[in-house]
Amino acid sequence: xxxxxxPQNEDFSKWYNEIVQKADLADYSPVRGCMVxxxxxxxxxxxxxxxxxxxxxxxxxxxxxxxxxxPMSFLEKEAEHVEGFSPELAVVTHGGGEELVEPLxxxxxxxxxxxxxxxxxxxxxxxxxxxxxxxxxxVRWELRTRLFLRTTExxxxxxxxxxxxxxxxxxxxLRMLSVYTDFAVNEAAIPxxxxxxxxxxxxxxxxxxxxxEAMMRDGKALQSGTSHFLGQNFAKAFDIKFLDxxxxxxxxxxxxxxxxTRMVGAVVMTHGDDQGLVLPPRLAPVQxxxxxxxxxxxxxxxxxxxxxxxxQRLQDVCRVHxxxxxxxxxxxxxxxxxxxxxxxxLELGPRDVANGTVMAARRDQPGREGKTLLSLADLETTVxxxxxxxxxxxYQKALAFRDSHxxxxxxxxxxxxxxxxxxxxxxxxxxxxxxARIKEETKATIRCIPLEQPGxxxxxxxxxxxxxxxxxxxxxY
Amino acid sequence: xxxxxxPQNEDFSKWYNEIVQKADLADYSPVRGCMVxxxxxxxxxxxxxxxxxxxxxxxxxxxxxxxxxxPMSFLEKEAEHVEGFSPELAVVTHGGGEELVEPLxxxxxxxxxxxxxxxxxxxxxxxxxxxxxxxxxxVRWELRTRLFLRTTExxxxxxxxxxxxxxxxxxxxLRMLSVYTDFAVNEAAIPxxxxxxxxxxxxxxxxxxxxxEAMMRDGKALQSGTSHFLGQNFAKAFDIKFLDxxxxxxxxxxxxxxxxTRMVGAVVMTHGDDQGLVLPPRLAPVQxxxxxxxxxxxxxxxxxxxxxxxxQRLQDVCRVHxxxxxxxxxxxxxxxxxxxxxxxxLELGPRDVANGTVMAARRDQPGREGKTLLSLADLETTVxxxxxxxxxxxYQKALAFRDSHxxxxxxxxxxxxxxxxxxxxxxxxxxxxxxARIKEETKATIRCIPLEQPGxxxxxxxxxxxxxxxxxxxxxY
Numbered sequence: 001x002x003x004x005x006x007p008q009n010e011d012f013s014k015w016y017n018e019i020v021q022k023a024d025l026a027d028y029s030p031v032r033g034c035m036v037x038x039x040x041x042x043x044x045x046x047x048x049x050x051x052x053x054x055x056x057x058x059x060x061x062x063x064x065x066x067x068x069x070x071p072m073s074f075l076e077k078e079a080e081h082v083e084g085f086s087p088e089l090a091v092v093t094h095g096g097g098e099e100l101v102e103p104l105x106x107x108x109x110x111x112x113x114x115x116x117x118x119x120x121x122x123x124x125x126x127x128x129x130x131x132x133x134x135x136x137x138x139v140r141w142e143l144r145t146r147l148f149l150r151t152t153e154x155x156x157x158x159x160x161x162x163x164x165x166x167x168x169x170x171x172x173x174l175r176m177l178s179v180y181t182d183f184a185v186n187e188a189a190i191p192x193x194x195x196x197x198x199x200x201x202x203x204x205x206x207x208x209x210x211x212x213e214a215m216m217r218d219g220k221a222l223q224s225g226t227s228h229f230l231g232q233n234f235a236k237a238f239d240i241k242f243l244d245x246x247x248x249x250x251x252x253x254x255x256x257x258x259x260x261t262r263m264v265g266a267v268v269m270t271h272g273d274d275q276g277l278v279l280p281p282r283l284a285p286v287q288x289x290x291x292x293x294x295x296x297x298x299x300x301x302x303x304x305x306x307x308x309x310x311x312q313r314l315q316d317v318c319r320v321h322x323x324x325x326x327x328x329x330x331x332x333x334x335x336x337x338x339x340x341x342x343x344x345x346l347e348l349g350p351r352d353v354a355n356g357t358v359m360a361a362r363r364d365q366p367g368r369e370g371k372t373l374l375s376l377a378d379l380e381t382t383v384x385x386x387x388x389x390x391x392x393x394x395y396q397k398a399l400a401f402r403d404s405h406x407x408x409x410x411x412x413x414x415x416x417x418x419x420x421x422x423x424x425x426x427x428x429x430x431x432x433x434x435x436a437r438i439k440e441e442t443k444a445t446i447r448c449i450p451l452e453q454p455g456x457x458x459x460x461x462x463x464x465x466x467x468x469x470x471x472x473x474x475x476x477y
Numbered sequence: 478x479x480x481x482x483x484p485q486n487e488d489f490s491k492w493y494n495e496i497v498q499k500a501d502l503a504d505y506s507p508v509r510g511c512m513v514x515x516x517x518x519x520x521x522x523x524x525x526x527x528x529x530x531x532x533x534x535x536x537x538x539x540x541x542x543x544x545x546x547x548p549m550s551f552l553e554k555e556a557e558h559v560e561g562f563s564p565e566l567a568v569v570t571h572g573g574g575e576e577l578v579e580p581l582x583x584x585x586x587x588x589x590x591x592x593x594x595x596x597x598x599x600x601x602x603x604x605x606x607x608x609x610x611x612x613x614x615x616v617r618w619e620l621r622t623r624l625f626l627r628t629t630e631x632x633x634x635x636x637x638x639x640x641x642x643x644x645x646x647x648x649x650x651l652r653m654l655s656v657y658t659d660f661a662v663n664e665a666a667i668p669x670x671x672x673x674x675x676x677x678x679x680x681x682x683x684x685x686x687x688x689x690e691a692m693m694r695d696g697k698a699l700q701s702g703t704s705h706f707l708g709q710n711f712a713k714a715f716d717i718k719f720l721d722x723x724x725x726x727x728x729x730x731x732x733x734x735x736x737x738t739r740m741v742g743a744v745v746m747t748h749g750d751d752q753g754l755v756l757p758p759r760l761a762p763v764q765x766x767x768x769x770x771x772x773x774x775x776x777x778x779x780x781x782x783x784x785x786x787x788x789q790r791l792q793d794v795c796r797v798h799x800x801x802x803x804x805x806x807x808x809x810x811x812x813x814x815x816x817x818x819x820x821x822x823l824e825l826g827p828r829d830v831a832n833g834t835v836m837a838a839r840r841d842q843p844g845r846e847g848k849t850l851l852s853l854a855d856l857e858t859t860v861x862x863x864x865x866x867x868x869x870x871x872y873q874k875a876l877a878f879r880d881s882h883x884x885x886x887x888x889x890x891x892x893x894x895x896x897x898x899x900x901x902x903x904x905x906x907x908x909x910x911x912x913a914r915i916k917e918e919t920k921a922t923i924r925c926i927p928l929e930q931p932g933x934x935x936x937x938x939x940x941x942x943x944x945x946x947x948x949x950x951x952x953x954y
Contacts, residue, residue: 027594030551031581034544036594039609042541064519067511068583068614068630069567074507087574090546092583094568095629096618104508106545106569106583117504117513126804132516137545137614141573152572153545327603 005339007274012218016269017147023277023340025264026147033145033152040340041148041264043285045155048263049135051187051282052157055179061131061159066113068137069104074112077237081111084204088140090152106139111205111230111256114160115238122252124243125164129172133159148265149222149477156260162240162252166231169253173229176257177210177451180225188263189280189395190214190270191402192224193472195448200432203256207231213447213472215402216269219422221447221474224266227257265477270398271364277341278363280394281387287318288383289342293330293349306353310346310379317384338363343390344383352376360386364394406472415461419444419473426461428471434462438473447472482816484751489695493746494624500754500817502741503624510622510629517817518625518741520762522632525740526612528664528759529634532656538608538636543590545614546581551589554714558588561681565617567629583616588682588707588733591637592715599729601720602641606649610636625742626699626954633737639717639729643708646730650706653734654687654928657702665740666757666872667691667747668879669701670949672925677909680733684708690924690949692879693746696899698924698951701743704734742954747875748841754818755840757871758864764795765860766819770807770826783830787823787856794861815840820867821860829853837863841871883949892938896921896950903938905948911939915950924949 005022006014020026025041037045053063069092075082090106093099107113118130139153159176163169177194184192192212202209206228214224234240235251244250271278281287292307294300307322314320321342323333330347337345347359356377362370374382405422409415418424419442428446430438439445449471460467482499483491497503502518514522530540546569552559567583570576584590595607612634622628636653640646654671661669669689679686683705691701711717712728721727748755758764769784771777784799791797798819800810807824814822824836833854839847851859882899886892895901896919905923907915916922926948937944 027597029544029590030548030593031544031546031590034546036544037542039539039541043539045542046540062516062520063523064516065514065522065632067506067508067513068616069508069511071507089571089573090569090581091571092567093570094566094580096566096620097564103571104567113506113508116507120504139545143573155542 005274005276008217008272012216015272015274016265019272019276019339020147020265020268025268028147031152033142035147035151037155037261040285044264044267044279044283045261047283047285048188048259049157052179052183052259053135055183056133056157056159059175059179061133061161063135064132065134065136066110066117068107070107070110070113072103072105074116075105077112078205078234080233081205085109085140088142090139090141107136108138108140109256109258110134110136110138110158111160111234111254112238115234115240115254118160118162118252118254119238119240122162122240122242125245128162128164128242128252129168130162131159131172132161133157146265146477148261148268151261154261156258159255159257161255162235163254164242164244164250164252166253169231169255170229173208173210173227173255173257176255177212177225177227180212180227180257180259183259184212184214184224185395187280187282188267188270189282189391189398190224190266191395191399193448193450195450195472197226197448198435198446198471200435201446203228205230205233207233211448213474214266214270215405215423215474216266216477217272217401218269219405219420219474221423221476222262222266222269223447223476224263225257225259228255230254230256271394272341275335275366276339278394279341279343281343281391284341284343285319286321286337286340286342287387288314288320288344288346289337290314290320290322290346290348291330291333291337292322292324293347299350302353303348303350307348310348310358310376313380314383317380318387338366343387346383362386362390364390364397409461410459412462415444415473416442419475423447423472423474425470425472427458427467428462428469429460429465429467430462438462442473442475444473444475447474447476482751482753485694485749489693492749492751493742496749496753496816497624497742497745502745505624508629510619512624512628514632514738517762521741521744521756521760522738524760524762525665525736526634529656529660529736530610530612532660533610533634533636536652536656538610538638540612541609542611542613543587543594545584547584547587547590549580549582551593552582554589555682555711557710558682562586562617565619567616567618584613585615585617586733586735587611587613587615587635588637588711588731589715592711592717592731595637595639595729595731596715596717599639599717599719602722605639605641605719605729606645607639608636608649609638610634623742623954625738625745628738631738633735635733635735638732639712640731641719641721641727641729643730646708646732647706650685650687650704650732650734653732654689654702654704657689657704657734657736660736661689661691661701662872664757664759665744665747666759666868666875667701667743668872668876670925670927672927672949674703674925675909675912675923675948677912678923680705682707682710684710688925690951691743691747692882692900692951693743693954694749694878695746696882696897696951698900698953699739699743699746700924700953701740702734702736705732707731707733748871749818752812752843753816755871756818756820758820758868761818761820762796763798763814763817763819764864765791765797765821765823766814767791767797767799767823767825768807768810768814769799769801770824776827779830780825780827784825787825787835787853790857791860794857795864815843820864823860839863839867841867841874886938887936889939892921892950893919896952900924900949900951902947902949904935904944905939905946906937906942906944907939915939919950919952921950921952924951924953
């Protein structure tokens with residue numbers, strides 16, 4: 001299997017398309033731009049969903065569900081919003097055999113329909129804050145699509161909150177950005193740069209957009225989650241008003257924030273190698289795979305029995321799978337599970353059974369140095385510990401790769417060179433038009449203005465003006 | 478709050494519409510026939526989803542995700558299927574600002590698109606069985622809609638499996654029917670009648686449809702889950718073929734099965750009373766609510782402290798909520814949580830704090846007999862035990878109600894009378910046309926031909942022919 005993967009440094013894009021299909025994460029569908037998420041890929045998404053959902057609930061949010069369809073007129077109530085989304089809409093014009101009086105848009109995002117409902121639900125300051133999240137499918141008519149990264153339909157969560165004060169809404173926007181950062185770092189083992197979007201990259205209708213930006217193994221950027229402070233824009237468009245403590249009418253302040261199935265692509269392209277996927281243990285559908293090994297038929301029964309006992313013992317402490325297929329050789333299975341990115345392989349042969357041992361092989365360290373002979377006696381402790389070590393190691397590796405591919409640049413020429421292979425960090429005081437020129441000339445965009453700033457001032461890499469902030473430039477997916 | 482609920486026996490339908498909104502389960506949306514599932518209702522759905530999902534996984538199924546859109550031509554490949562669903566379709570004709578060459582249907586169900594993918598994935602008998610489930614939204618353009626019971630868009634799961642033999646597929650169809658029965662009985666506390674659908678009630682494209690039928694408190698039936706044996710109909714329409722062990726080409730045998738957000742409506746209408754919802758503890762978003770009570774201000778601190786300690790202790794053994802709002806009286810809170818159907822209310826006053834007790838009030842037994850004074854010392858044991866008792870009691874009550882509203886009838890006149898208030902069980906050997914006449918004359922339909930049959934033969938209640946089976950007749954939602 002692995003033999004047929006195009007090496008990453010030969011053609012990263014091709015490698016990605018191949019591994020997503022070969023590892024059974026997703027498949028193309030007969031519907032333009034829509035993908036089928038296969039069981040292995042969907043289980044990975046379920047892990048992402050559950051870990052995000054846990055964090056949303058821990059920060060006081062609840063889930064709800066709003067309609068798939070949105071009246072076209074709703075989108076038109078917020079001028080920037082409709083301008084941003086119009087080119088990407090899928091439109092239902094017929095229902096139940098008749099032409100609709102007003103066409104319905106398949107939601108590209110739900111600020112408008114949720115804004116309408118919030119206007120109905122919010123009367124008094126006592127009804128605030130409203131802290132609601134929705135897990136849903138959305139549709140954006142994309143011209144060029146790629147599995148997980150950009151598909152016409154995708155799955156995501158969209159949080160929508162309403163607050164009595166600007167301060168609270170800003171705080172919520174940043175809180176959710178830090179929830180995303182925490183998820184990326186501690187579950188997906190992806191180091192991310194949290195920061196603010198530039199004027200030309202922000203969400204259609206937002207006052208300020210924040211993002212977590214990750215670096216893929218080809219040095220390109222993947223926007224992996226966004227959190228928007230919407231000010232009173234949507235509250236005014238949809239009339240979300242409340243009586244404050246002094247009995248005065250006020251417009252609410254709203255936020256929205258989302259992470260999508262794109263995160264699966266981020267995991268693939270942050271950790272994968274020429275042998276296939278490398279999954280962080282916290283998200284891996286299978287954390288440890290047991291591969292029984294025997295040469296002679298008379299060894300089979302004893303090895304399989306020991307393997308089953310092993311599975312039984314491990315299933316309470318990790319997601320374990322026993323590959324007891326008779327139709328494939330142990331070597332074939334090794335390659336297969338390597339390609340699927342299972343963090344830990346447990347090889348169990350007749351000698352292991354006799355000695356009370358099992359050979360553990362780490363996916364993130366192929367070859368000898370990743371192998372450890374473990375005693376069967378205390379596997380309930382050593383296997384989870386090893387998984388935790390792997391989780392850390394994968395993160396550190398990704399962090400080292402990313403940091404070695406971010407360079408401080410002082411000139412536009414330097415910037416041009418650096419974005420060929422990574423991110424350029426540069427002082428910035430340019431305009432929307434300057435951004436457009438840089439994009440045209442370098443294919444790079446401002447990925448974010450990082451929350452963490454060096455302070456002081458410097459010379460803008462493009463305009464030469466005095467700049468109080470640095471920005472991260474990179475080519476993006 | 479409860480004062481404003483229309484009594485069930487005055488107007489059950491009105492009671493339903495009121496309680497669904499008053500208990501914050503759902504709200505109407507500005508999109509025709511689409512509802513908003515509010516956080517309390519959605520949490521109930523999450524509980525239903527998790528308990529079903531657990532059972533699907535335990536029976537070897539995995540989740541995946543298929544596109545929302547289906548090319549119109551796909552539906553046309555199975556003649557009965559397109560005939561059944563055509564009148565209910567929502568159609569996307571424009572995408573990205575342009576008219577589509579082929580219109581896309583918003584999935585009303587996914588046999589066709591999944592059939593197409595299975596044809597691609599299945600080559601050999603080794604690829605079978607395929608046991609996949611999908612959690613998704615679907616759209617059916619309904620003329621008359623009701624919150625949860627019949628909405629244009631609804632949430633559901635749809636299982637789709639493919640097998641090498643007819644026997645295996647039939648077995649799977651019945652296995653999933655029994656999974657649904659087990660869920661209904663043991664989680665939702667709803668007694669259901671599992672059985673076969675009559676010819677005129679079966680799924681468009683199925684060979685045989687099975688159903689679980691529940692009785693609501695107005696004596697009407699609610700179809701609460703279905704499982705279909707599709708024979709080779711979809712395999713032939715979509716070319717799902719495999720090489721069998723003898724290297725011969727065979728068409729696969731397929732099944733599909735689904736439960737939807739309608740189940741929320743079933744829970745409401747099976748257990749609710751004039752005070753509001755009565756939720757089975759296994760599904761209740763909040764299983765126990767602590768209501769602190771004080772008269773004098775100086776009692777407040779001690780009672781609240783004890784209430785918080787109580788919540789702390791209970792949160793590992795049940796879903797507990799502390800209602801520490803200052804803005805409402807204890808009496809108001811009692812009514813509010815009663816309306817929301819919380820199974821157990823724990824009243825904690827100054828005397829309880831002093832005595833080390835708490836008053837437990839059961840939602841399913843309003844009044845004195847539902848009250849027990851519990852010792853604070855062993856609440857971690859007594860509260861879960863009480864919840865289990867309530868779960869059982871709710872089921873037994875629903876079962877007794879249902880059984881007292883099912884009558885064996887021998888004549889058509891008797892049948893007409895019985896279906897006014899419940900189900901009629903009768904010998905049946907009629908045709909599709911006979912069913913249509915009965916429906917027209919009585920508004921009742923065959924809800925199912927129960928799996929459990931009395932044996933022997935009798936006289937068909939309508940045709941007078943000899944009949945080997947009994948059928949259940951009732952008016953349905």
